[in-house]
Amino acid sequence: MNYLAHALLAEPYPHSLIGNIAGDLVKGPLTKHRLHPRVADGVRRHRQVDVLTDSHSAYRDLKLLFSDGKRRYAGLVLDVLFDHYLVRHWQQFSAWERDAFLEGTYRVLREHPLLLPEALAQVAKRWTDADWLRVYETREGVAAVMERLSRRLSRPVDLVALLEVADSHDAELTAGFLEVFTDVQRTMSYQ
Secondary structure (H helix, E strand, C coil): CCHHHHHHHCCCCHHHHHHHHHCCCCCCCHHHCCCCHHHHHHHHHHHHHHHHHHHCHHHHHHHCCCCHHHHHHHHHHHHHHHHHHHHHCHHHHCCCCHHHHHHHHHHHHHHCHHHCCHHHHHHHHHHHHCCHHHHHHCHHHHHHHHHHHHHHCCCCCCCHHHHHHHHHCHHHHHHHHHHHHHHHHHHHHCC
């Protein structure tokens, strides 16, 4: 799951939303970060979602769609694609109108700067000004995310080229996403 999915899976209060969005930016043990305890709970929730997703049998099966040499990057690609599929199936997973949800998410980030972990505080204004969660609506937006991720890897890898898997296996990826997200959302709603 990527940022949009983590935002949707957050508990319905600002601390949880912030922690869930910041989850990938807060590295290592939470004790080394100065986080509000409820923001830390959100980061832990983010990490729990990642564990549930990564261990799901349908998610592991989707990774097999990638060739052996590129399978190590399948998780990155799937995480971004899952946000794209979430946009496509938004009404199935949320009672919120998506535009209202996005605006509410941006408002939380703008109105609670003192709760933002340092790494999120450094990018939050740029992200909200750019309407960054809307990028998952289009394949071009997904490709742009992949391009940015490619530049951050220690070895050069063309993640955009791996989107060919999505082009040729859309039905399997959609079905896998629907299974994984349904199960993760159900599990997290009981937390």
